[in-house]
Amino acid sequence: MAVVVAERDPRHLRGIVDMGSNGIRFSISTLQPPTERIMPTLYQHRAGISLYDAQYSQTGERIPIDDTTISAVITSFKKFRRTCQDFSVPEENITVLATEATRTAVNSEEFRSRIKKAVGWDVTILPKEEEGRVGAMGVASSLPEISGLVMDLGGGSTQLSWLVKKSDSEDVEMPKSGAVSMPYGAAAMSRRLEEAEQKGTVKDLREEIRAAVEKAYESLRIPADLESAAKKAGGFTLYLSGGGFRGWGYVLMSQHRVSPYPIPVINGFKVGRKEFLSTDQVKAAAAASLSRDEDELFRISDRRAAQVPAVALLVNVLAEALPLVNEVRFCQGGVREGYLFSSLASHVKAELPLVVATRPVAMQKDPSPLVDLLEAAVPSGTTQGALDDYKSVFTRELLEAFANLIQYHSSHSKDLQATAALRSTTSGILAGVHGVLHESRALIALMLCARWGSNIPPSDEMFKRSLEQLVESPWTLWSINYLGAVAALVASVYPAGITEANKGRLQLNASWDRDEKARTVLLLKAKISADVDEEVFGIEAHGVERVGKKKRWIGGREGIGHRVSVDVSSVSQ
Missing domain, CATH: 3.30.420.150 (Exopolyphosphatase. Domain 2)
Incomplete structure (x- = not known):
C-alpha cells in the first residue's frame, strides 16, 4: 500500500536484511506515523541463495560456505547498499539479521567478516x-x-x-x-x-x-x-x-x-x-x-x-x-x-491494521460521525447466538475502515467504481496492507462494491462470487448489501464528509417492525434537515428499500433477507 504522507522522513526508514537458510531477503520499510503499525514496505527483494545447501557436499558431508556462494552474497549486499543510499536510509537504521544457517556454519566468523569488510555492516546472529x-x-x-x-x-x-x-x-x-x-x-x-x-x-x-x-x-x-x-x-x-x-x-x-x-x-x-x-x-x-x-x-x-x-x-x-x-x-x-514490530511502542502495537491503513485516505479526520450513522442503521440490542448475528460481524472497527473508504472511489468513472471497489483489498488500495484477515478483506471489498451499486462487468462476476463464498453466513451477505446501500444514502447527503457545520443533515434510527401481514420488517427512520431535498433523498432511500425486495434476497425469493422500509421525515417534525 502506498504511504499517504506529506513527505517521507528518512529518520523513520528501516533497512532490514533477513539472512535465512533458503534465501536472503532485503527490504526497506517506513515506521513513520500514522501508519507505522502496518510497517509499509517501500522496497523488497529476495536473493535465492541457499546457505543451507551451500554447507553440504554431494555426499552429505558438512562443509564450509564456499567462495562462490560468499561472493554471490556480497554482490547482493552491495546492490542493497546502493538501494538504501537511493532511498536515503540512514546507515544506523540498517540491520542485518542471520539465523540457523549462518549461526551453525563451519566458517561463520569468516563469512560474517567478509560481509563486514565488503559493505561495512555487522551481521547480528539471532540465538535460537x-x-x-x-x-x-x-x-x-x-x-x-x-x-x-x-x-x-x-x-x-x-x-x-x-x-x-x-x-x-x-x-x-x-x-x-x-x-x-x-x-x-x-x-x-x-x-x-x-x-x-x-x-x-x-x-x-x-x-x-x-x-x-x-x-x-x-x-x-x-x-x-x-x-x-x-x-x-x-x-x-x-x-x-x-x-x-x-x-x-x-x-x-x-x-x-x-x-x-x-x-x-x-x-x-x-x-x-x-x-x-x-x-x-x-x-x-x-x-x-x-x-x-x-x-x-x-x-x-x-x-x-x-x-x-x-x-x-x-x-x-x-x-x-x-x-x-x-x-x-x-x-x-x-x-x-518481528524485528520491526518489536521496535514499536506498545500503544502502536494495539492498533488495528485495517483501521490504520484506511485513515490516511479518509475524506475526514474523525470517522466517528459516519460510523455512528452506520451503526444507527441496524437495530440495537444483542444478536449473540442468533442466526443473523450482525453485531459480531460488523464491529465498530470494521465499520470505521469501511467509513474511511466510502468516498475513496468517487474520483473513478461510474463504470469503474464498483469493480475498483471490489478489487480494493486484493489488487487495489489495501492489497499490500500487512495484518488483515482474509475474512475482513472479503467483507470490506463486498461492502464497498455494494456501496457503489454492485454494477460490475461480467469479467468480475466469478471473482465476486468467490469472495461471497468466503463469507460464512448468507445473513452476512444480505447485511453487506444493506449496509452498502445505507452508505450510498449517507454519502449522497455528505459528499465531502461530516463536519461540525453539516452534521445535522441526517439522523438515522433502525428498529424491527411488522407490516400489515404481520411480517418482520427492518424499519429505518431517516430525518433530514431543511436543506436536503426530500424528493431527491426519497429516490436515494428507495435504493435501500430495494435491498429488502425478495427477489434481491440471498438465494432469491425463497432465500435469506429482511424486508426493509425507509420512513423519511424532516428534522423539525
Missing part, C-alpha cells in the same frame, strides 16, 4: 531462543488478534511457542524463553527424510520428531487460561509462518472449496483441521507440479514443491504430538516483521 521470539512477534504483527500455538518453519530449524495478543490490548504475551528451537527446518527435513528413506529408518525419524515436539510443548508451560479457551473452542488455533509452511498453505489454497481462491496473499488464510491434514492430496498436487503434469502451482517453486513430502511428515507428526488443533492460520510475518 531469540529467533523464536522475533518470529513470534512477526506472527503477532500479521493479524489483529492472536491466541494459540505458533510454529515458524525455516530452512534449517523450526520454532514452537505460544502467543496471546488481544485486539484491544497493548500486551503481547509469550513464554519468557521466546520459543523452543528444533533442527527440523524444511531443507533439513528434506535431507533427513531422503537419508531415512534410503536406510529404511523413516519410522525412527518420525518418532524422533514426535518426541522432540512433545518435549518442546511440555517445556512451554502453556497458561491455564489459554488451554481453557482452546478447550471451549474445540481445540487450539495453530499459527504458522516460515517459507516451508507458506508453501504448504499455497497448495491448500489451490485445493480450497472456493476455486479459484480469490485472495492471493497467504497472510490471514485459514483452514480447518481436516484440510490442514490432507497430506496425501497436498503431496499429490506438489508432485504433479514438479512433473509438469499440471500447471505450476501459484507461488510454489520447484524447491518448495520438492520439500512438500518433508513438510507433510512434520504436519502428520504435529497432529500426533500436539494437543487437538481446531484451525490453522497462515502468517506472512517472520524475522523482518
Whole structure:
C-alpha cells in the first residue's frame, strides 16, 4: 500500500536484511506515523541463495560456505547498499539479521567478516531462543488478534511457542524463553527424510520428531487460561509462518472449496483441521507440479514443491504430538516483521491494521460521525447466538475502515467504481496492507462494491462470487448489501464528509417492525434537515428499500433477507 504522507522522513526508514537458510531477503520499510503499525514496505527483494545447501557436499558431508556462494552474497549486499543510499536510509537504521544457517556454519566468523569488510555492516546472529521470539512477534504483527500455538518453519530449524495478543490490548504475551528451537527446518527435513528413506529408518525419524515436539510443548508451560479457551473452542488455533509452511498453505489454497481462491496473499488464510491434514492430496498436487503434469502451482517453486513430502511428515507428526488443533492460520510475518514490530511502542502495537491503513485516505479526520450513522442503521440490542448475528460481524472497527473508504472511489468513472471497489483489498488500495484477515478483506471489498451499486462487468462476476463464498453466513451477505446501500444514502447527503457545520443533515434510527401481514420488517427512520431535498433523498432511500425486495434476497425469493422500509421525515417534525 502506498504511504499517504506529506513527505517521507528518512529518520523513520528501516533497512532490514533477513539472512535465512533458503534465501536472503532485503527490504526497506517506513515506521513513520500514522501508519507505522502496518510497517509499509517501500522496497523488497529476495536473493535465492541457499546457505543451507551451500554447507553440504554431494555426499552429505558438512562443509564450509564456499567462495562462490560468499561472493554471490556480497554482490547482493552491495546492490542493497546502493538501494538504501537511493532511498536515503540512514546507515544506523540498517540491520542485518542471520539465523540457523549462518549461526551453525563451519566458517561463520569468516563469512560474517567478509560481509563486514565488503559493505561495512555487522551481521547480528539471532540465538535460537531469540529467533523464536522475533518470529513470534512477526506472527503477532500479521493479524489483529492472536491466541494459540505458533510454529515458524525455516530452512534449517523450526520454532514452537505460544502467543496471546488481544485486539484491544497493548500486551503481547509469550513464554519468557521466546520459543523452543528444533533442527527440523524444511531443507533439513528434506535431507533427513531422503537419508531415512534410503536406510529404511523413516519410522525412527518420525518418532524422533514426535518426541522432540512433545518435549518442546511440555517445556512451554502453556497458561491455564489459554488451554481453557482452546478447550471451549474445540481445540487450539495453530499459527504458522516460515517459507516451508507458506508453501504448504499455497497448495491448500489451490485445493480450497472456493476455486479459484480469490485472495492471493497467504497472510490471514485459514483452514480447518481436516484440510490442514490432507497430506496425501497436498503431496499429490506438489508432485504433479514438479512433473509438469499440471500447471505450476501459484507461488510454489520447484524447491518448495520438492520439500512438500518433508513438510507433510512434520504436519502428520504435529497432529500426533500436539494437543487437538481446531484451525490453522497462515502468517506472512517472520524475522523482518518481528524485528520491526518489536521496535514499536506498545500503544502502536494495539492498533488495528485495517483501521490504520484506511485513515490516511479518509475524506475526514474523525470517522466517528459516519460510523455512528452506520451503526444507527441496524437495530440495537444483542444478536449473540442468533442466526443473523450482525453485531459480531460488523464491529465498530470494521465499520470505521469501511467509513474511511466510502468516498475513496468517487474520483473513478461510474463504470469503474464498483469493480475498483471490489478489487480494493486484493489488487487495489489495501492489497499490500500487512495484518488483515482474509475474512475482513472479503467483507470490506463486498461492502464497498455494494456501496457503489454492485454494477460490475461480467469479467468480475466469478471473482465476486468467490469472495461471497468466503463469507460464512448468507445473513452476512444480505447485511453487506444493506449496509452498502445505507452508505450510498449517507454519502449522497455528505459528499465531502461530516463536519461540525453539516452534521445535522441526517439522523438515522433502525428498529424491527411488522407490516400489515404481520411480517418482520427492518424499519429505518431517516430525518433530514431543511436543506436536503426530500424528493431527491426519497429516490436515494428507495435504493435501500430495494435491498429488502425478495427477489434481491440471498438465494432469491425463497432465500435469506429482511424486508426493509425507509420512513423519511424532516428534522423539525
